[in-house]
Amino acid sequence: MKVVVVGAGYAGTFAANRIAKRMPGAEVTVINERPEFVERIRLHQQVAGTAVAATPLTRMLRAGIASRTGTVDKIGDGVVTLDDGASIDFDRLVLAVGSTVRPLPGTVPVGTWEGAEQGRAALAALPAGSTVTVVGGGATGIETATEVAEARPDLRVRLVGTAVADCLSGRARQRVLAALRRLGVDVVDDGVEEVAVRDGRFAGVLRLRSGREIASDLSLWAVVAGVPPLAARSGLEVDAVGRVVVDRFLRSVTDERIFAVGDCAAVPGARFGCQTAAPQAGAAVEALARFAEGRAPEPYALHYVARCVSLGGKDAVAQFTHRDDTLRDRYLKGRAAVLFKKIVFVGTKVGTRKAVGA
Known part of the structure; x- marks a missing residue:
């Protein structure tokens, strides 16, 4: 066959x-x-320069499987x-x-390998005091904003999105919002309508749905669509x-x-x-x-188990779910959640390579 x-x-x-x-x-x-297997759940780390999210596909496939780029x-x-x-x-x-992802012109998509590489290079070139805007209030946006804020404390990091962290609920969500404040991430509860490029490919002015305009030296698009x-x-x-x-x-x-x-x-x-x-x-x-x-x-x-959100490399939240993905009250935070998230990172990659655990 x-x-x-x-x-x-x-x-x-x-x-x-x-x-x-x-x-x-x-x-x-x-x-x-691509000739690589890309760990999409690590792309926010690729952007921040804290991890490499690609592995040659030949190292991920069993012997005897043919691959074609x-x-x-x-x-x-x-x-x-x-x-x-x-x-x-x-x-x-x-x-x-x-x-x-379908990023607005003038933004860098976090959810693709090419975009993550663009974002990493652009972020590394930013001088201290620059402003990075992450668009998207879901898990990808939160993880990107917190990872960048932790890796580059010399930058101003802003997160723009409606109902930020509503992928979680109750105290778990409040924990995420508190972590954003602790890391100095400015949360803007709004949507982005347009990006007017100013003096660089990814620097410009973001026009929000409310009519407000905000300047950004690098805009990262973290919305899956x-x-x-x-x-x-x-x-x-x-x-x-x-x-x-x-x-x-x-x-x-x-x-x-x-x-x-x-x-x-x-x-x-x-x-x-x-x-x-x-x-x-x-x-x-x-x-x-x-x-x-x-x-x-x-x-x-x-059959779902939990929803996990990294908050930089030293903090995370993991809220448990019912099988149908509806949220439970129970959640992990701090070191326990970081360990849980690391198990997800490693276990997902190892399970994918060995085809076990599903």
Whole structure:
């Protein structure tokens, strides 16, 4: 059986390794736009220069898995066509292209490797006293703002977003807001409408929804919005966001040969993140293998554990959730949460490489 995996983030890399482990006779090919596996949950550290978020993909894939660097233009009837005109046949395909960012012109996207590298270089070049503005009040924005503030205390760091830290609740959320104040991050409860570039590629004036204007020497975009258009362009049924509409086994309702996992799969109740990626990849591969064996698989079911937010390298908050991702009151803070987050960092990468834990 020929299996093609499109995308080599957490979901795609996990899926490829699990297929090689679960179905040793399968011919597995991974297609990815980069020759590296990028730890997206570390990109805010890449920006701040406190960690490296990329590992050669060859070190992440099991022996026998073929990898190809390229961009998929379209998925057709059992054929993947790349933008250079090359094509690869498949019997089954796992679509794992993740989510994407749509930054305003004049800002640097934190959520991509290229953007994180741009941001790192631009941040390193800023003189003391400069202003860095992080746009986005979710986990990525908070982690970026606190990491930069801790790494560069000589800069003024501002976080712009509506309902900052509303991914958490109660005392856990208050802990995050207190950490932002402690690190000197100026929180602006507003949205950004436009960025007028001033005297540099990423320096300019941000026009907010309230009508207020604020100057910034570097503006970092930390908002995840939507998924790549590959599925829609290929004629698969997608939802309003562009995610593949799947059945309870994570197969495309348009083509049962195609499984969609991670951020690009339209699973009710699922959120963007690595905590979604590996379990879905594991469930999809098990379903694929069982169908190939003529056995009925178990349907995929959500199973979340916690929501974690780093607050620089020395503080964090981890609020526990129910299986359906609704928040519990219980949370970890300080050193305990930092350790929890480190376990997530290391465990996610190791689990992805060894295809275990889902």
